[in-house]
Amino acid sequence: MIVKRYIVDNMQEAMVKIRYELGNDAVIVSQRKIRQKGFLGFFKPKKIEVTAAADDKDKKSSKHAVSSDIEKEIAELKNMVENLVKNNKETKGTKKSQKIRIKENLLNNDVPEEIIENIIESIKKENGDGKINAKNLEKLLIKYTRELLKEDDKTDSRVQAFVGPTGVGKTTTVAKLASLYSLYRNKKVGLITIDTYRIGAVEQLKAYAEILNIPFGVIYSIKDIPNVLNQMKECDIILVDTTGRSSKNAMQIAETKKFIEEIKPDKISLVLSVTTKQRDIKSIIENYKMLDYNNIILTKLDETDIYGSILTAAYYSKKPISYITVGQNVPDDIEEANSDKLIKLVLGE
Ligand SMILES: Nc1nc2c(ncn2[C@@H]2O[C@H](COP(=O)(O)OP(=O)(O)OP(=O)(O)O)[C@@H](O)[C@H]2O)c(=O)[nH]1
Ligand SMILES: [Mg+2]
Numbered sequence: 001m002i003v004k005r006y007i008v009d010n011m012q013e014a015m016v017k018i019r020y021e022l023g024n025d026a027v028i029v030s031q032r033k034i035r036q037k038g039f040l041g042f043f044k045p046k047k048i049e050v051t052a053a054a055d056d057k058d059k060k061s062s063k064h065a066v067s068s069d070i071e072k073e074i075a076e077l078k079n080m081v082e083n084l085v086k087n088n089k090e091t092k093g094t095k096k097s098q099k100i101r102i103k104e105n106l107l108n109n110d111v112p113e114e115i116i117e118n119i120i121e122s123i124k125k126e127n128g129d130g131k132i133n134a135k136n137l138e139k140l141l142i143k144y145t146r147e148l149l150k151e152d153d154k155t156d157s158r159v160q161a162f163v164g165p166t167g168v169g170k171t172t173t174v175a176k177l178a179s180l181y182s183l184y185r186n187k188k189v190g191l192i193t194i195d196t197y198r199i200g201a202v203e204q205l206k207a208y209a210e211i212l213n214i215p216f217g218v219i220y221s222i223k224d225i226p227n228v229l230n231q232m233k234e235c236d237i238i239l240v241d242t243t244g245r246s247s248k249n250a251m252q253i254a255e256t257k258k259f260i261e262e263i264k265p266d267k268i269s270l271v272l273s274v275t276t277k278q279r280d281i282k283s284i285i286e287n288y289k290m291l292d293y294n295n296i297i298l299t300k301l302d303e304t305d306i307y308g309s310i311l312t313a314a315y316y317s318k319k320p321i322s323y324i325t326v327g328q329n330v331p332d333d334i335e336e337a338n339s340d341k342l343i344k345l346v347l348g349e
Contacts, residue, residue, distance in 0.1 A: 002053065148311060148315055153320070163291055178214065196219075198243060225263055257291055270319075275309075
């Protein structure tokens, strides 16, 4: 028995290939519509995955003894397929149908309507009255996405604070960065936490400090700040972990702000998980503006295939994305973000 999988545009094409390769007695085992990964996949027509099976003997005999009738039939089918493909190409590419497709597909990907309208407007503006075909749509999308996904300046600021909602991975990210700086970049790193709110939070960061054999300090109240910072005066890099705050609770964020104002970090990173709903990302980004963060770190990219939230985060914050994290392992699962990498994630390869 031979089983083969075909990725085709339509069933006629599948039939031609199956008959030619597996013979007349081949049977179709399954067929399903498939789509490519990433945003660009949404703009491409769906393909069909067809699995066909044939007896080994059938294939050999039929392949060698294709009768002229079958050859004729194949030629006809080929012709049909070519015509179909041609017609398809001609009907695609009108401005209206592309616009509707962009909208539908981005909505499917959970991208907020406002961003979609903005994308369509930019493409319309850029393109004038010209016809949009799949190819220049791709180009414009890449261009637009690149504008949104600004590069981070990547300066290693001395005092860096990490803020964000509960459970997004702030402490884990701080531990990853502490390891990178101390093990790979030979920096003297100090760790500080102001999270004395969640049970076990102090111990969590302290454990990493002990493994890395680096100084560790806890800020219980604002008056501790000068002292704890002073203990770390020898450090090249000081990473400050904070309490997870619900973005809906402005009072809690204001509480963190009091500490941040006194610590005066050189850089504040807003840590966000890409598994967060798009609408929530928008409100987190807005409500945390109170803390005047400089850049964004996106976590848990390993937990999803839909990367629309990268675009959402960049669009609403207008801040660069500095790191992405891709798993629970310290320190391995963190990567510096750059525009090319982010564009690939958002739009697909
Ligand atoms: N899959 C995955 N899990 C992650 C990632 N980063 C962190 N986590 C996990 O997310 C959970 C919460 O991580 P923490 O670092 O404690 O999150 P936090 O933001 O400090 O949480 P709070 O201090 O409670 O606000 C842990 O189980 C981490 O292992 C990541 O990139 N991918
Ligand atoms: Mg934490």
